[in-house]
Amino acid sequence: MNNKHKHAVKPLAAMVLTSLSLSMNAQAAIDEIIVTAQKREQNLQDVPISVDVLTADAMRVSKIDSTIDLALNVPSLTFQQGFSSLVSTFGMRGFSTFTLDGGIQPSVSFVIDGVPISRVGEFAAELGDVERVEILRGPQGTLFGRNATAGAINIVRKKPTETLEGYVEASVTDDDEVITRFSVSGPLTEGVSGLVAGYGKQLDGYIDNLYPGSKDNGSEDNWGVLGKLQFNPSDDLEILLTGDLRRQDTTNSPSATLIPEQGDLAFVGFLRTQALGNGDFAKGQQVLNDPYTINANYDNYSDTENWGVSADISWNINANLSLKSITAYRDFRIATAFDVDATPATILDPMGLPVVHFERTNYSPNSRHDHNVIFDTDYFSQEFRLEYVDDRVQWINGFYFQDYNDQSSNETPLAFVDYFFEPGAGLPGDGVLGNNYYFDAPEVEAEATWTNWALFSDLTFRLTDSVELFGGLRWTQEDVDFDYSRRNIIGPAEAPFFNPQSADFVNLDLDALLADPLWSLFQGVTEFSVTDRSEDWSGRIGVSWDATADVNFYVSASRGFIGSGISFGRVANLDNAIIDPSIAEAYELGMKSSWFDNTLRVNGALFWQEVEDLQTTNQIPGTVNVETLNAGTITSQGLELDVTWAATDNLTFSGALSYIDAEIDDLIQPCYPGQVAGCTIDNSGDGFPDAQDVAGNRPPNAPELAYNVRARYDMPLSSMPFDTFVQVSYVWQDEVQFKLDSDPLTEMDAYGLMDVVFGIEDKAGKYQITVFGKNVTDEDFYAGLEVAEGVIGRQFARVSRAAQSYYGIKARYNF
Template sequence: MRRFFSTTALGGISAGIALTAFGGFAHAQETVDDGVVGEIVVTAQKRSQNVQDVPMAVQVIGGDQLEAAAVREFTDLTKVAPSLIVRPADNPVNASVSIRGVGTFAFGVGVEPSVAVVVDDVPIAFQARAFADLADVERIEVLRGPQSTLYGKSASAGLINIVTPGPTRELTGKVSALATTDSEVGLGASISGPITDTLRFRSSNSYTSFEGNIDNLYNGEKVNGRETFATRNKLVWDPTDKFSATLAVDYLKGDTTAGRPFIALSPDARLRGNAAWTPAVFAPGVTVGSNNSSVVNNVTTGSDYEDFAQSLKLTYDLGFATLISVTANDRYKMLDAFDQDESALSVNNYANGLFSADQFSQEIRLVSNGSNRLRYTLGAFHADVNYRRYFFRGPAFSQANWDATSGSNENSVFGQLEYDVVEGTTLIGGLRLGREKIGYTFRDLRAGPAAAWADGASDDYATYRVGVQHKLADDVMVFATWATGHKGQSYDLTTGFNQARADLGPVRPESSEDIQVGVRSRFLDRRVTLNATVFNTEYEDFQAQGAELLPDGTQNFRLTNVGAIRTRGIEVESTARLVDGLTLSGSVAYLDAEITQFAGAQCWPGQTAAQGCTGSPARQNLAGERPPQAPKWKLSAGAEYVRPLVGDLEGVANVAANYQSSVNYSLSQDPLTVQKGYAVVNLSVGVRDKARGYQVTAFVNNLFDEGYYTNLVNNYGAYGNQLAVQAFLPRDFKRYGGIRASMTF
């Protein structure tokens, strides 16, 4: 890790952000007239609203801001959303999303996330579908805190709402291209317009290819790359001014490669404890250190995935309200492989598997027209989700061979009422009642036909939201809300599943309770927007996955209930346009997070009794410790300057910066999996015509070449109980530049 900001620098950044109050990349769907920042329209409450009127903590990131901050795939959202962390893994199935320090990192089949993802009104049961391409996105809304009342049981910590553009009434099109100094190529094309007077279409297609930024010394190839093709297609039929039907068909196909370079390795390390397998043997040619970007793998680690999704949205204007139906179907499948010994040794231990997810969902809701003192959203939701996972590991050691399925069936009803008791003051009340049935099968193929299990369980749940909002002035609104969240129970279907685990039944549901107080304001003739939220959230039976060390040195992952977690803090977001042509933005999030109860936690690899690892089997007490993926500070800041040049041309300059304080990637508090604080700055300069018919931009990402890691793994046990730390390198681990160009007609 190179040139991290000092504590003094952090203080300066924090003070500067707080004093100038420039926070939040909130430019989606906004208009600017004579320096005045206009409305930002969001659908955070399942109705179109000005974001300044929404009584919840929501950050809005528009398409232009995603481009300026080099956000091209889901994991990049960490750069622009201070309360959000996306933690990658060897393949997208095992990645995780956290909001305010709370998320789910689990290998188990069918384990729900704590942060829900919705794409164009369709909930995505399996997050990996969203982890690929973010081309042709209109805006992304990050909703912090429990959202279970309106969005269901997979939103106990928050929600990410992705909105893509709809068909236009006039023929339009756009082509774009990107090329970088490290061999990334991106191409995109979209076309939209009318087919008849009542039928419109939009087709958006993109292709990206990146070889990777890690050298595999075994064959001279690059890894840690990706190749993705995505197509999104919409048809909108509106035969009358009251009825509309939107058919969406999306297809995604891609592959990834991965590698985990050693950044710390003892010279006494021996792979699997074998005296002959020294570092010179299992990692020949690798120079271990914080800048290492080389591996030696004779089995390609990565994944091949494919997704096919369809949805049909019907809306009918009843006058007093709008009736909406959303029907969706999605099928995701993936093949994955991993070099288990991560070397070129002839032992050639590897892992591979097959994963598939099938989802059907149906939602019906009635949304009032919003013209009366009483406004409401009432609905019902049904979902069937089925997963299958086949996994093999071996043949030399850490052997596993199993096949598992997991399924859930959910039915729920929900509603939210808003009532203006007096002018400017609104009371809010919401409730969701749901019932879920889950079931599983598990076959241990190594142990024979008798090693097979199957079972099921059901769970009834209720979540609610109450609150009040009051307008102090036309452009100043304050609110207070109290909300609960729920995440469904799950079976721990991973390697090592046996009769003892089967007898334990499912891991208990996770619940959350959240209090938020906030202010939404605009001043200086609406040239400045300033929003702030204070929150306190408590989680009971938080579901988390920890690692335990088996006698053969293998790390085994177990899903368990952490007794309780508490998170609290403050988030500030603002946008300012004080002079013509210059827009400033940024945000800051302070998070105080603590595990308040977890007495039987796994120890970290190599932890001693003196360090708190005691008993048989050895365990530690994590009460008072900080949960993983929960940095104390996260900040984002940006500036855009537009200046007329000659004729219809104008120059555009963008700078985007983000800072994150130190974070531990392990629940066990492993001191070797701590990422120190770091800051990354991106810079771009371009030229475009005033109508934005075309634009050419040169950019540099990670301008100051600030190295950091998005995940760290301590493999102490696999290397003879010696120091062995491996890292996941982000796309911008090293500085790179490029050019992007687009043409719109």
């Protein structure tokens, strides 16, 4: 164990030593947790899967407001932030699918109220009226479908109640965040009940933009509503109708340049430093040394609208047989824009930089807008499940269908200086390098439709009073139709029809322009259509053994499958349009146990997992383009541990740990800028090494050690109408590498975060007031580190609000 790990375990050791000094004669007991990790209600301790569960109460006290917050509270779950929710990703056990331009399914599946959520942009969302969140580790394809090769996150929202109840809640923080929530639930008429819930969130930007008249970045203005109607025509029939709508307007996480270009591009680094300071080199250095300060003339923002409806019908045919149908439709749209060069440079004043972002585009035949990227997604799904249950058998048989449509528009107008083009390209100009800029902005329009169907069966059979056998199989067939169009135009950037200050800007005749002999050399159209079919099986098999009434062991093998992906990006062509399917295999040995009259719960799992042809995206070195690819084979093995101890009636300790030994088995990647050691492969055939073998390196965003510990002490006050409590929690994560090429400048150091909460609650449970501090030690960390030499810099970062300390107060009233 290295010194960093020794330092990391000090808070954990201190808490354990404190715990051991307390009496084991406590009368407290740990509450039972009911989950639906196997598509039926079960005690967590009876589920032969590595599962972590966060209840509504735990999330409320710990201020877990969104899905992004989950990654800071569950050690085996990671999150990598992109310029918007569109390109952010979750990972488990060292496997994450980082998608920058769509077209591939994430390796961690999200399921909300039994409906699989398919668009990665939908994952980063506020948690509304949630009953619990279940984090299922390892392949879950048998019951949860195609994109659950790394794991699944099952979010269960509250159902309508039979009695009138509800709450209102509000919180404010010292960094100007205001969150309000409400929920009302109860009977409407005989056999009919309903629920209405909503939330609103406003957060001021936490990243200071020095450009005059600009907005600070990192702000949020979100709201959402949820409605449910439950009909019970008889004791055996339940119909649950659900509708939800979410709007999210943010100013994103911008590209904060930390290190400008170096080496052969040091002159560009000097120009970038000056540009960030508007000519003041010292001011530019100030921006570079502060990831919470930028100087960008173009606003970064995302506008998101997401809504869906579903019908969940449950029919108990008889005492042993039941039928469930879940029908759903969802619609997701996001429009996002970002300043690609992340400086004040414009085409009228490029400041000598090699790449400058245009503020607008006028050449699109479909629209004239200020967005860089737009995605429109809608999908319909239908699932039927027939379940048989008796004293020895639990048998689920099902059918799943999904029709998924994804349309994208990518217009990122840029101006490149002439030395970016190959010699002899024939560009018009004065022959002097470095002072002629050329407009280059391919307009990409793409549409993909996936049709997916699956048959599945999962059986649990009690062989003896202490032994259960379980197994399942799922067959999936997926067809995709893909249409792609890219129009390229390259020409002098100062031309009137590309200059936003010119009257000709809004009157561009694109056809006439392309017919001009001068421009015909520098434009092109790439169009193609392609279809593909992928089909394969997922499954699991295992055995569980009740060693005692409170101790259970299980062993299992599982397999997951993700169908073919699509390359949506600016460099797509017919040869690289289809991305191979991805296959996951895993073996797991686990234990679920309760000790000392259910005052100590210890759950753990040892696992080995391999993912072949992991689908992901990667930035092409020296460009602003990304490519969608299969990242070879990645293997991961390790330990997951969850512990809860009710030390006394009033004192509870809990903790979770994830230790992962993950590595890339076989993959060739371009060398990172300035790389010498290991850069030995001549991929281009020009006699110079430009690629490396990254086998043996850790995959992106895969910390070796991560853990959290939490202590809560409840203080009853017999002479007061309320009681109090205090909670302290600490999370630790090892260093991580964010890129496949293992660039040292995209590796983030380890970090630890401490949160504190003090609360009062009346004895009847009517109201609760908490005062909280998040990241009270003000520990810095990054949500992502990247490289874009010549565009943004040698190193740039995306920073999270959670990397700064903030404090607040929350009040809740229940009725």
